[in-house]
Amino acid sequence: MTASLLAATGVTKHFGGFYALEKVDFEVRAGERVGLIGPNGSGKSTLVNCITGTLSSDEGTILFEGHDLAGLPAHRRIRRGIARSFQLPRPFAAMSVLDNLRIPLLYAAHTHGGKWRSEEQAGDEAMDILRQMGLDAKADEKSGGLTQVDLRKLELARAMAARPKLLISDEAMAGLSSNEIDEIITILLGMKERGIAVVMIEHIMRAVVHFSERVAVLVAGRKIADGKPDEVMRNPEVEKAYLGE
Ligand SMILES: Nc1ncnc2c1ncn2[C@@H]1O[C@H](COP(=O)(O)OP(=O)(O)OP(=O)(O)O)[C@@H](O)[C@H]1O
Ligand SMILES: [Mg+2]
Structure with missing residues (x-):
């Protein structure tokens, strides 16, 4: 059995008086x-915010690789290996696609050896990530001019x-065409090959399944269901939640 990477309990x-999450495992x-x-x-984004440290949960424990994340600020959780992409990407519009990755690699992120990157290493690594995302041809374009699908890819690249x-x-x-959705699915499937676990939050059921x-x-x-996709989709409670009563 594969070890638990993330274990959120309760x-x-x-x-205020409104419960956005209640005893979620x-x-x-x-x-x-x-x-x-x-x-x-x-409560999906709220759960993500509790995991990433944007919000602190009121009760429960969140373990990552067996370590309790309680009290750890968001930037330290990123360093532990938790990354997220945002629902509404906001890249630095005036910067090139490449610089949107290169600059954080240079100034904000240590390598795994704990060292800072050189200009050249940061550039190479940024290009490598852009290639994985199929964005390498647009490396020199201004981020502000990107199409929606390319903005989403840049947002995933930034997380990577x-x-x-x-x-x-x-x-x-959200809002992408069927072909564009397939492109994003392919990118996310590719992460598995790199050993990265992925949590996909999505309203597009075809993509989720x-x-x-x-x-x-x-x-x-x-949480009302948790299991194999086809079983969960056939669960009457899930159907009711989606179709309304
Ligand atoms: N900072 C906040 N203050 C008050 N209420 C909040 C806050 N953040 C979220 N909520 C409320 O908590 C509930 C859960 O919100 P959340 O954003 O987690 O839902 P979601 O499942 O991500 O929805 P969506 O699919 O629309 O993104 C909503 O009713 C929302 O209005
Ligand atoms: Mg949300």
Whole structure:
């Protein structure tokens, strides 16, 4: 059995009297591909924010590689290997695509050996990531002029620059065409080959079912199902949550 990479247990988060998450257990194994789904407002992004340290949970524990993340600020969690892409990418529009990766690699991210990169190393590594994303031909273009699908790819590239063990992709496909969705799925599937576990948050069920080895479902802050994609999709409670009553 593969070891647990992320193990969140009993995670609870409320905003005033409103419970956005209630006793949620969520596990990801090393290299696993997990879909996290649920209707709008069900708590998916809130759970991600608790995992990445953007929010602190009110109750529960979150272990990453067996270590409790409690009290660890977001930037230290990134360094441990947790990266996320945002629902609304905001690259530095005036910078080139390459510089949007090169600059953080140069100034914000240590190599695994704990050293800073040279200008040349940062440039090479940035190009390498752009190639993985199919963005290398646009390296010199201004990020502000990118199409939606390329913006999503740049956002995933930025997350990859942190060399994560776990990548959480929060709605990287919303508003894209069917072909573009397939391009993003291919990129995310490629991460598995690099040993990276991926959590895909997505409303596009075709993508979730195609991509995921396991699917967890949140409804109104509670996890109502967790298992093989086809079984979860046939679960009457899940159907009810999506189709309404
Ligand atoms: N900072 C906050 N303050 C108050 N309420 C919040 C805050 N963040 C989220 N919420 C509320 O918590 C609930 C869960 O929100 P969340 O963004 O986690 O949902 P989601 O599942 O990611 O939805 P979507 O699919 O629309 O992205 C929503 O009702 C939301 O309005
Ligand atoms: Mg969300």
